[in-house]
Amino acid sequence: MTDSKTIGVLVVEDEEIPAEAHAEYVRRIPGFRLAGIARTGTEAITALKVDAAPGSGPGSGSGSGSNTGSDAGQGIDLVLLDMNLPDLHGLDLLRRIRGAGLPVDVIAITAVRDLAVVRGAMSGGIVGYLIKPFTFSAFSTKLTTYAEYRRRMGEQAASTTQSEVDSAFAALRPTVATPLPKGMSGETLEAVADLLKRAPSPLSASEVSAELAMSRITARRYLEHLAEEQSVLRSPRYGTRGRPELEYSWRW
Structure with missing residues (x-):
């Protein structure tokens, strides 16, 4: 994980058009940068392990994801994870990330609505779950609330308090949803x-x-x-x- 002011994002999505769209969405949100695109679970875990290896921090040229359009060597902080990958289920990839002790957060971005998958993702420690299709506004809200959560966690000392922990987690669950125009459902x-x-x-x-x-x-x-x-x-x-x-x- 990098200490840079921007949050590095690895997009894990096997379909080309959604992958590029999510990458473009990331580029449009202040405070975030695209660290790479992985089209398979294997590509994703490889990119994350390379990023976490000693000497792979900013400027090393080895911390980016597997595809083009990324800011090479600047670190991966957040994974946007599709559940339907050609080689691994998203939950399996999530378990490998956690099992390897890789210091990244994960937001699931998927069309999967199965409650068992949602529960599995939550137990695996995701910080968000966004169901396709969604608007750019919904995507932006999910990432900006994550950025606020990350900011609050970063402000805490080595030893924290219950109220500080509650405040950080509250940032992931905004109490007021973005309202639709009157008369729209x-x-x-x-x-x-x-x-x-x-x-x-x-x-x-x-x-x-x-x-x-x-x-x-x-x-x-x-x-x-x-x-x-x-x-x-x-x-x-x-x-x-x-x-x-x-x-x-x-x-x-």
């Missing part, structure tokens, strides 16, 4: 996001409304909200009569 937003993620091509508000049995105006409102959150790419659809219709695609 989290369930409907999740349904729209999931539809866009599964769609093989961009969808218009009319197409979303037909798929989800809602009004076009309602569909457009949710789509625009996702676009403002920068989770959805909005672009004009040409080739239709009159004004170009807008179409929306999930960024990853």
Whole structure:
């Protein structure tokens, strides 16, 4: 683990588009930097062991993850862990990380909703669990609350108090969730996001409304909200009569 002011993040994700999207999300959040991308559990554990080896700190050129776009040699502090990897289940990788005594925190970022997996991840010491699909806002909130937790833990002396420990853990559980605009529901937003993620091509508000049995105006409102959150790419659809219709695609 590095003592630098920025938090180094290793993205562990086997699918190329989500991996690059998560990497780009990390780059956009102040105080964080991309330390690397691992596409398999084996790549991840190798990157972490190299990072933890003596002499692999800042400037050594050996502390980064396995893929491009990282800040080499600056250390890994946080792992964003997908549960569905081609060679290892995420829980198995989490156990190996803990068994090796590697000094990193882990946030699970996955589509897995199985309660047994969630419990296993929690018992393995994760500091967060983010279910796909999600907006950039949700991703940013998860990482910034982790940064606050890390800051509070770093301020404590070698011997701490119960109130200081409680304060640090409270940072991981913000009491006020990011509110949706009035009249919008989290369930409907999740349904729209999931539809866009599964769609093989961009969808218009009319197409979303037909798929989800809602009004076009309602569909457009949710789509625009996702676009403002920068989770959805909005672009004009040409080739239709009159004004170009807008179409929306999930960024990853």
